[in-house]
Amino acid sequence: MTNATQTEAAKAPQFYLEEEHHPEGSTMLGFWIYLMSDCLIFAVLFATHGVLGRNYAAGPSPADLFDLPLVAINTAMLLFSSITYGFAMLQMERNAKMETIFWLGVTAVFGLSFLGLELYEFYHLIQEGAGPTRSAFLSSFFTLVGTHGLHVTFGIIWIVTMMVQVRLHGLIPENRRRLMCLSMFWHFLDVIWIGVFSFVYLIGVIG
Amino acid sequence: MSSQPHSLAHEDAHEAHHGHSHGHEAGHGSLRSYMIGFALSVVLTAIPFALVMSGALDSKVATAVVVMGLGAIQIVVHMIFFLHMNQRSEGGWTMMALIFTLIIVGIALAGSLWVMHHLNVNMMPMTNEMMKNMP
Numbered sequence: 522m523t524n525a526t527q528t529e530a531a532k533a534p535q536f537y538l539e540e541e542h543h544p545e546g547s548t549m550l551g552f553w554i555y556l557m558s559d560c561l562i563f564a565v566l567f568a569t570h571g572v573l574g575r576n577y578a579a580g581p582s583p584a585d586l587f588d589l590p591l592v593a594i595n596t597a598m599l600l601f602s603s604i605t606y607g608f609a610m611l612q613m614e615r616n617a618k619m620e621t622i623f624w625l626g627v628t629a630v631f632g633l634s635f636l637g638l639e640l641y642e643f644y645h646l647i648q649e650g651a652g653p654t655r656s657a658f659l660s661s662f663f664t665l666v667g668t669h670g671l672h673v674t675f676g677i678i679w680i681v682t683m684m685v686q687v688r689l690h691g692l693i694p695e696n697r698r699r700l701m702c703l704s705m706f707w708h709f710l711d712v713i714w715i716g717v718f719s720f721v722y723l724i725g726v727i728g
Numbered sequence: 729m730s731s732q733p734h735s736l737a738h739e740d741a742h743e744a745h746h747g748h749s750h751g752h753e754a755g756h757g758s759l760r761s762y763m764i765g766f767a768l769s770v771v772l773t774a775i776p777f778a779l780v781m782s783g784a785l786d787s788k789v790a791t792a793v794v795v796m797g798l799g800a801i802q803i804v805v806h807m808i809f810f811l812h813m814n815q816r817s818e819g820g821w822t823m824m825a826l827i828f829t830l831i832i833v834g835i836a837l838a839g840s841l842w843v844m845h846h847l848n849v850n851m852m853p854m855t856n857e858m859m860k861n862m863p
Contacts (some may be wrong), residue, residue, distance in 0.1 A: 529737075549817075549818060549822075550818045550821055552826075553818070553822045553825055553826075554825050556831040557825050557826065557828070560829050560833065561829065561832060561833065561836070562834040564832070564836050564837060565836055565840075567835050567837060568840035568841065569840075571837065571840065571841050572840055572841065572844040578862075579856055579860050587799050589777065589780065589781050592777075593773075593777050593781075596773055596774075596777075600766070600769055600770065600773065603766075603769075603806075603810055604762060604763075604765075604766040607757065607762040607765075607766075607810065608762070609764070610757070611757075611758075611759055617846055636799060678816075707809060708806060708810040708811050709811065711810070712803050712806045712811070713805070715773075715799050715803050715806065716799065716803070717803050718773075718799075719776060719795050719796060719799030720796070720799070721782045723754060723777070723795045724792050724795060724796070725793050726780055727780060727788050727792050727795070728788065
């Protein structure tokens with residue numbers, strides 16, 4: 522009797538896992554792979570700028586256009602926002618709901634000031650007649666820096682969303698997972714910005 | 729003979745321990761590690777800006793090399809102290825994805841610059857005058 526059921530069970534193969542393969546944590550890996558694909562987008566934009574960055578079409582060069590003190594302040598804003606997001610994560614570890622929301626708010630403010638300064642810079646450049654249509658250098662510059670700015674914009678929208686979510690539902694596991702993904706996203710944007718200020722602004726001004 | 733089961737059991741225990749902390753270590757860092765990362769970032773940002781703005785180095789090439797070198801170091805600092813990269817997170821798969829991406833990025837960047845540089849070299853020389861009269 523038992524022998525018969527055993528062979529019966531052996532005959533029916535199972536093509537699925539009975540237990541959850543990755544009970545938790547695969548979201549982090551998936552999000553990391555998304556970030557890596559995002560990294561490839563930025564890599565090709567950097568490559569484009571590397572190729573076209575010296576084609577001024579007899580127009581203005583980086584040394585004529587870029588205001589390095591402004592870029593330095595911009596960089597500081599993004600760096601401060603990175604460390605304040607770190608503080609938000611530390612408060613999350615401590616289960617401190619209001620403190621987490623507070624530091625998320627501070628991060629959003631730094632992010633917004635970064636965005637404001639960048640838009641001011643873009644506006645200024647376009648006013649001077651150095652818009653994206655002026656030369657290949659400016660086309661690739663606006664595409665690369667604009668794509669980064671767009672990412673920061675969506676990051677800020679995400680931060681505000683998480684502030685509301687944490688306020689409404691508290692630091693539940695779902696919100697913790699989302700905050701960790703956002704943490705990776707936000708720090709990743711700072712990493713990209715290191716490339717931008719080194720390769721585009723500083724190397725550009727050196728000439 | 730006797731060492732094999734032992735090492736297997738050891739690996740098993742390691743795996744079990746890892747499975748437990750799975751996905752939990754991804755976003756972790758202490759105040760100390762964040763502050764170290766922040767301090768290093770500030771220094772590594774301030775030096776290239778100061779170099780370029782003051783023009784301390786006479787050679788443009790040397791300045792460019794220092795700027796790119798410090799930028800690369802700062803990226804590594806961010807990866808370690810802010811993104812908490814290590815060989816263990818997600819069973820090593822994040823590191824694998826990162827290495828793969830870095831290889832592709834290297835090919836894309838170096839390949840583009842290399843090919844397009846040769847293209848430029850082989851173009852007919854152009855004066856600024858001709859450039860202005862381009863359609």
